[in-house]
Amino acid sequence: xxxLTQQAESLWISPGERVSITCRASQSxxxxxxxxxxSWYQQRPGQTTKALIYHASVRTDGVPTRFIGSGSGTEFTLxxxxxxxxxxxxxxxxxxxxxxxTFGSGTKLEIK
Amino acid sequence: xxTLKESGPGILQPSQTLSLTCTFSxxxxxxYGMGVGWIRQPSxxxxxxxxxxxxxxxxxxxxxxxxxxxxxxxxSNNQAFLKITNVDTADTATYYxxxxxxxxxDFDYWGQGVMVTVSS
Numbered sequence: 636x637x638x639l640t641q642q643a644e645s646l647w648i649s650p651g652e653r654v655s656i657t658c659r660a661s662q663s664x665x666x667x668x669x670x671x672x673x674s675w676y677q678q679r680p681g682q683t684t685k686a687l688i689y690h691a692s693v694r695t696d697g698v699p700t701r702f703i704g705s706g707s708g709t710e711f712t713l714x715x716x717x718x719x720x721x722x723x724x725x726x727x728x729x730x731x732x733x734x735x736x737t738f739g740s741g742t743k744l745e746i747k
Numbered sequence: 748x749x750t751l752k753e754s755g756p757g758i759l760q761p762s763q764t765l766s767l768t769c770t771f772s773x774x775x776x777x778x779y780g781m782g783v784g785w786i787r788q789p790s791x792x793x794x795x796x797x798x799x800x801x802x803x804x805x806x807x808x809x810x811x812x813x814x815x816x817x818x819x820x821x822x823s824n825n826q827a828f829l830k831i832t833n834v835d836t837a838d839t840a841t842y843y844x845x846x847x848x849x850x851x852x853d854f855d856y857w858g859q860g861v862m863v864t865v866s867s
Contacts, residue, residue: 674853683858683860689852
């Protein structure tokens with residue numbers, strides 16, 4: 636199965652700063668249609684899990700433009716510019732290229 | 748507006764069968780390309796994908812659960828189901844259902860989750 640590694644368990648930043656969360660796959664997530672099957676999700680206590688990015692870089696409808704997905708092959712990044720108080724949460728990457736679908740272990744964004 | 752809501756027994760004993768229901772609105776599982784998945788999360792831990800079912804009744808399972816899973820749907824009542832047989836304490840978790848976005852392949856809408864405890 637494809638393994639996804641989110642190296643950072645936690646990241647401490649101050650509101651207003653920029654942060655990057657990385658996700659590394661054990662094999663390329665590029666499909667023959669030219670798209671990468673990597674998506675990003677946000678979990679906040681008491682809230683439903685929120686989809687942020689799909690195909691590595693496409694923002695889901697309604698997601699603020701400060702959330703930016705990038706990367707290709709096996710290396711992917713979720714960047715958040717000018718972090719807002721509501722962005723302090725846990726972020727997961729997910730690969731949907733091959734079954735079994737697999738998630739990264741999650742990265743918790745914490746207030747410095 | 749797309750919504751999903753999970754329901755389950757809350758607590759059950761080891762060796763029993765866990766039956767979960769996902770009741771959704773705002774889309775139909777009879778629509779071409781639509782799908783629903785189940786994901787679980789033990790308290791304080793990460794997410795684990797369990798199974799997907801598609802509009803054409805195609806099904807995919809996580810092999811790590813070794814044939815314990817059965818996913819199904821009732822299109823006319825806008826529901827999806829998951830059964831897990833022979834549960835043990837390791838199956839204690841919050842269980843989520845989520846819609847699979849057409850074209851995107853990701854889980855674009857999630858339910859709030861239902862907590863399930865396996866205890867003797």
